[in-house]
Amino acid sequence: MCQINGNDLKEVRKTRPVLENITNKWSILILTVLCSEPARFNELRRRLDGITHKALADALKRLERNGLVNRKVMPTSPVSVEYSLTPLAKTLQEPFSALYDWALKHGPQVVQAQQEYDARQTEDVC
Incomplete structure (x- = not known):
């Protein structure tokens, strides 16, 4: 990578x-x-x-x-x-397209990681 x-x-x-x-x-x-x-x-x-x-x-x-x-x-x-x-x-088009595609593909995983992190933080406070 x-x-x-x-x-x-x-x-x-x-x-x-x-x-x-x-x-x-x-x-x-x-x-x-x-x-x-x-x-x-x-x-x-x-x-x-x-x-x-x-x-x-x-x-x-x-x-x-x-x-x-x-x-x-x-x-x-x-x-x-x-x-x-x-x-x-225009030389940034390829890396930006790759980043945009990555965000579309992996966005749900990022959201899930955020939710899991937030849940752990809530557990630690209680």
Whole structure:
């Protein structure tokens, strides 16, 4: 599964800032939605159930700043904005797809582990 040697983690100072930017709460989901096609702000918001306007705006700005999202102002009335992946972000499609598929496949096992853990914690308190 993991081909990273624990002794090689001396490079963590280089990878940590990058990983923090692409693996935060909403970034993976935003990038996954944009993998299929560009989307406008409100479309992204509808597809990402639970995200607030501010959280989406902040995440899109951060992703644009990091070179992962293109922001294109459309000459419409009223003005609209479309977001799409940059070529750099497209290199994340394969690992994100694998992570998404893993979450679908193993999500029930994670939920079961959480329930078992919570039950043990309740037993310890009693």
